[in-house]
Amino acid sequence: MGMTLTEKILARHCGLERVEPGQIVNATVDLVLANELSAAVAIGVMRGMKGASRVFDPSRIALVADHFVPAKDAQSAMLAKLMKDFAAEQQIEHFFDVGRGGIEHVVLPEEGLVAPGELIVGGDSHTCTYGAFGAFATGMGSTDIAAAFALGEVWLKVPASIKLVYSGKPGPMVYAKDIMLRTVGELGIDGATYRAIEYHGTTVDELSITGRITMANMAIEAGAKNGIFHADEKTIAYVKERTDRPFIVERADADAVYERVISIDIGSLEPQVACPHTPDNVHPISEVTREDLPVDQVFIGSCTNGYIDDLRVVAKILEGKRVASNLRVIVNPGSQKVWMQAADEGILTTLAAAGCAVNTPGCGACFGGHMGTLGDGERAISTTNRNYVGRMGSPKAEIYLASPATCAASAIAGRITDPRVLEYVAS
């Protein structure tokens, strides 16, 4: 009996020939990630651990200041300082402060810190993003991260895998975000709890790296432990451009056992929208726009859709136009590198000229931290990943999740809009 891709990676990292779903394993980690919020708590826990005065390997820890940065207030500044001091004390090699990093999940792949076959744990639920590169990556809380800092190991229950097989070519204005929203809608927000999602099919073979990132990123929105793609030539080329570190490309066996196999044809898929207040409340755009839904804020950014490809889509739609007067548009390029690339391509100027506020990279607006918080009764359409009550600020606000194209079209129209009718919008 064969193994899934997730089982292959876990087996190698715990020195076993094979592992099976449900088995508890002690696995070595290739990289441990934390941001200033999860790190602050983890550092406190580690300081209380007997025999844990040093991290297991300063070259295998990444610390990224991204949630409340630039510091929202003195309390937030203190958390970032705690992490910075720890990085200096422990000689952490990969420490990214404001202006040199960005959103953790955008930064790590860019810096060549993620490669196929690796095992990565992070103090952030969207750590599952790195599954886009054929790595096993999962989010954990701060105590588990403290344990990983100290030991370089984590205990894991081997998850059963759900195989998703996508077919069909996406239609106009249909993106990876639409495919993943549809997937979360189909699985439900606890449909993959304790499971691995393994993405297959001709549709995802054709997807760009950033498209795969968007899809792996939202595996947690179905409750999954991890979401993973097979690495291909595109992945290998991307990684080799960024690191000389050797890596092992694993593949699922032909006779791997999956708990479920779900086929999803996206040939006739419309742009999708997750309506308030759960990411699985997903509807095709034509259904959503039956109601007139004026918007107060459009947000473009996050670890889901803060990549250069996303900004290019938005800039193409907004070029030479003005955003509607009833709303504000906030754009956060995902990282310093994305920001600079967008500047080089003239994208930032295009967006600013259209009336968008372009921020420095960070997570603030997405989780209701700062720099784009919603007020009572406000409605937002956002390229982010969660729309729970209060996620972006007021519990009396409404959040709709959609692709960068749908968000950009809505920004011009002033209301939630199907991006496929852009010519109509422009006139």
Place this chain on the structure above:
Amino acid sequence: MEAKLRGHAHKYGRNVDTDVIIPGKYCNIIDPAELGKHALEGLDPEYTGRMQAGDVIVADTNFGCGSSREVAPIAIKGSGTSAVIAKSFARIFYRNALNIGLPIFESAEAVDGIESGDEIEVEPESGVIRNITKNATYRAAEFPPFMRSLIDAGGLVPYVERRLAEKAT
């Protein structure tokens, strides 16, 4: 042996996510008592004013879904809530709750049987849940053997300390 947990039930629905357990704006707080003042604020802003130390949160499926913020179980514990009983828990919350010592119990029959305001008593060791108001008894699912051994060892920190000592020799 842990003492019995006793208090009144506060019942909620399914998919109680970490954003409502502790809204993002409070995630720059690390003091448990301060976090506790905002527990469940996004779902039930009156919870911390109404609850008394020892009270129990009762919820349907997928409690704690969403973010990995460990401050979510820390806030619940910091509020004086003695336990959470749910039909199921989201994966990261489950680990976090056990890691920080917030007692959590899975029991569909308890959730179906308990109403808000019922007086509840839980025996953490046996997983027996008593509804004193309704004179009913429910059982929580047993922890998987590995989780049980972690709990018995006093949590993840002593487990890590032991591993570190093993590796040092």
